[in-house]
Amino acid sequence: MAAKIKKGDKVVVLTGRDKGRSGQVIQVLPTEGRAVVEGVNLVKRHQRQTRTQEAGIVTKPAALDLSNIAIADPKDGKPTRVGFKTLDDGRKVRIAKRSGEQIDG
Template sequence: MAAKLKKGDKVVVLAGRDKGNEGEILKVLPAENRAIVSGVNMVVRHQRQTAQSQGGRISKEATIDLSNLALVDPKTGGATRVGFKMVDGKKVRFAKKSGEVIDA
């Protein structure tokens, strides 16, 4: 199945602890059906001190399921679903709410 959300997309969280928060997708893991979104699903990891780093408690983004994310509509700014259509012989994604083409 074609990927509806890609790296660099601005998304909103639909469910969970960070519901309503927005962020940009940093990495998509299609095999696991998960993504890493900036500033969303923050967890604390305890890191050992090394010669390169101070160590201590490090906050970082954990993965979040793709089903809990929705693309932010470029026109209205709200959450929207993603569809596909052909434009000039090229398959592009579009926002179902406004009909706006996402990747031209």
């Protein structure tokens, strides 16, 4: 199946502590069904000192379940479901079900 959420997509959080917040997908973990979104679901982690990094408490984004995020509609930024459409030249593209707008290239 084609991926409905990809790296670089603008998404909106649907549930949880960060409900309503939006950000860009940094990483998708398809085997776990999770995605990391920039600036959302931030957690503090204790970091041991390494050659490149100082020791201390680091704040970084943690993964969210894919069911708890939705793609932001390119037209109005509200959450939307994703559909697929084959163009005349044979390319398969993702479309926003809410507005019918094309999501990618």
